[in-house]
Amino acid sequence: MPLFSLKKNNVHQTGSGITPIVFSHGFGCDQNMWRFVAPAFEKDFKTVLFDHVGAGGSDLSAYDSVKYGSLDGYADDVVEMGRELDWREVIFVGHSVSAMIGVLASQRAPGMFSKLVLVGPSPRYIDDEGYFGGFTAQQIEELLEGLADNHMGWSAAMAPAIMGNPDRPELAAELTNSFCRTDPAIARAFARTTFMSDNRADLPNVVADTLILQCADDIIASERVGEYVREHIPGSRIVYLKASGHCPNLSAPDEVVRAIRSFV
Amino acid sequence: MKSSGPSVPLSDGGEPNAPAEDLEDLYENAPCGYFSLSSEGLIVKVNQTFCRWTGFSKDELVGRRLRDLLNVGGRIFYETHFAPLLRMQGFFNEVALDVMTAAGEKLPVLANASERRAQNGDVLFTRVTIFPAAERRRYERELADARAAADARNRDLTERWVAEREQGELREQFIAVLGHDLRNPLAAIDAGVRLVLREQPGERIATVARLIQGSTLRMSGLINNLLDFARGRLGGGMAVQLDVSKPLKPTLQQAIDEIRAVVPERVLQMHLEVDVPVAVDHARIAQLFSNLLGNAITHGDPLEPVNVDVATRAGQLTISVANSGPPISPAAMETLFQPFYRGEGKASQQGLGLGLYIASEIAKAHGGRIDVVSHANETCFTFVMPIV
Structure with missing residues (x-):
């Protein structure tokens, strides 16, 4: 069977272990998001990195605005990858919106994922009656507008060569050119899919062993939201990181690695 | 970092009483906004130009985060895109942001940022430069709107073209079927007229029969043309x-x-x-x-x-x-x-x-x-x- 996903989702597998640990990036960038975290697991696991369709080195021709208009489309891709790569009882680490993609995928394919690590999860970003998501619908509209403004600034931000950074030799020119670069139309659509999502009803159905990593001072997924996820996923645990912001996998990789290690 | 100190003269020329062109003044009154963030991302130093543009005092700005200056949409975008980008490549350039001023107004700006790191790779501080970009943003919006309008028009034209082509195909198929179905009754009429003529009818009947025969021939020609046309259009070619x-x-x-039989005259x-x-x-x-x-x-x-x-x-x-x-x-x-x-x-x-x-x-x-x-x-x- 040809492995469609390998190309479609730009899958990269390394590591000398047997059990796969799958790292799934969120809205904004691509699998490079895990570059400071994934290598720490290469000795004991088989690390799997991939790009969601529309991001990074994925096959843009596979982008389908209807399919990816809901997180189910992304979850289907994860399950498809799992079927092709024969995942059984693997560990899924999802950052940001990928946390919910993992929640959906784990229910779709029982037995495929034994453990979920949710980094900065949010089942719904927009406030609702009796629910605090952190944003009003109008604020999310502002975000989508802001995306339109960054069309040009965006590509220009990608352009400068990495040469001026001799202290960061690990950053190849190829990385600078692809990291975070997204077709503006797809970026807008992914933002809409992400920030309009509501997966609160899916949380109680999670059977995989779940760890939540909660950052301090994360404006996108606040502590209250992290608590909500912990309360609604049966048996889940939460670890509060010292790292602040929404991307501890970049800003505090060591702390993230330690937390995941103690769980897996 | 010190926010003030002895002025360092850049040049010893010029009028003795004119404001000195020194590094301090260059920083404070540069034609762009400057601020620096600590390793925790807090503003530790900011210049006069930025304060003037935003209407905030230095005290109000120091201790805040860059994202605190943005509207909520901008904050999400900053956290999901620019902060990771800065961490990954050590800088970002020409990023479009909306800074919220003290008066609660949006100030469209372009920002550049670069990290300063210690030998061991730890971030020491991050420098940010801000340029106002209201006009440029307006122009970019116009371009984006024009592009959206052109895309919409294109879609509309494509839809119309597809609809017309489908309609055309339908018409041609109809012609093909019609032409084919007309042949059989016409053949029956032709056979009937031949039979009448063989019976050696009177002059009047014979004339009428020949007229019918002529019409049949003409109609048969028309049907053949129709069928050929339809076949050609449907891709059969000739x-x-x-x-x-x-x-x-x-x-x-x-x-x-x-x-001649049809028009003997x-x-x-x-x-x-x-x-x-x-x-x-x-x-x-x-x-x-x-x-x-x-x-x-x-x-x-x-x-x-x-x-x-x-x-x-x-x-x-x-x-x-x-x-x-x-x-x-x-x-x-x-x-x-x-x-x-x-x-x-x-x-x-x-x-x-x-x-x-x-x-x-x-x-x-x-x-x-x-x-x-x-x-x-x-x-x-x-x-x-x-x-x-």
Whole structure:
């Protein structure tokens, strides 16, 4: 069977272990998001990195605005990858919106994922009656507008060569050119899919062993939201990181690695 | 970092009382906003220019995060895109942000940032430069809007084009089916009339029967044209089966005889000079010839003869059909061979407007063409094809 996903989702597998640990990036960038975290697991696991369709080195021709208009489309891709790569009882680490993609995928394919690590999860970003998501619908509209403004600034931000950074030799020119670069139309659509999502009803159905990593001072997924996820996923645990912001996998990789290690 | 200190003169020239061009003043009053973030991302130093633009005092800004200066949408975007980008490549350039001023207004800016790192890779601080970009943003928005409008128009045109093409295909399929279904009853009528004529009827009945026979022939020609048109449009193309062994003369003679039977009162003068065998599709050439003849009969002066000249010379077969009468207007010349072209004659004389189109398709399929010359007293259509 040809492995469609390998190309479609730009899958990269390394590591000398047997059990796969799958790292799934969120809205904004691509699998490079895990570059400071994934290598720490290469000795004991088989690390799997991939790009969601529309991001990074994925096959843009596979982008389908209807399919990816809901997180189910992304979850289907994860399950498809799992079927092709024969995942059984693997560990899924999802950052940001990928946390919910993992929640959906784990229910779709029982037995495929034994453990979920949710980094900065949010089942719904927009406030609702009796629910605090952190944003009003109008604020999310502002975000989508802001995306339109960054069309040009965006590509220009990608352009400068990495040469001026001799202290960061690990950053190849190829990385600078692809990291975070997204077709503006797809970026807008992914933002809409992400920030309009509501997966609160899916949380109680999670059977995989779940760890939540909660950052301090994360404006996108606040502590209250992290608590909500912990309360609604049966048996889940939460670890509060010292790292602040929404991307501890970049800003505090060591702390993230330690937390995941103690769980897996 | 120190926010003030001894001024460092950059130049010792100039007026003694003029403000000195020193690094401190360059920082504070530069034509761009400057601020620096600590390793925790808090503003630790900010220049006067940025304070002036945003309406905040230094005290109000120090201790805040860059994202605190943005609206909520901008914050999410900053956290998901620019903060990771800065961490990954150590800098970002030309990033579009909306800074919220003290008055609660949006200040569109472009920001550059670069990290300063220690030997061990730890971030020491991050420098950020801010340029106002209101006009540029407006212009970019206009471009984006224009592009969106063009995209919408494109989509609209594509949809219309697809709809029209589908409609056209449907029409052509309808024509194909119709043409086919009309053939059978027509064959029955033709057989019936032949039977009547064989019974040696009286003069009146015989005349009527011949009229019916003529109409049947004409209708059969129309149906054939219809079917050929539909087939051509539906992608079948016009296929010809060339036959060099069969003589051309009887084929053409039969076409003339059929026309004569329909319009016995008209004079058809035929001059045939076929010296070499020609490879043609006989049924097709008969159809082409018949279409040209029918055209000449319909549009030509009824009191004048139709002249037919067939010749093989200089490696070519030419069949020309000429009639007298008013010339074809230059405007009509342009579209003469288009399908569904209707001539300028009386409505009662009109066919479907496919005759000349089909004739020219047959000519093309034989590697030839149809030329037309029309002046004050004669119009002449000439079919020319190479004799291979």
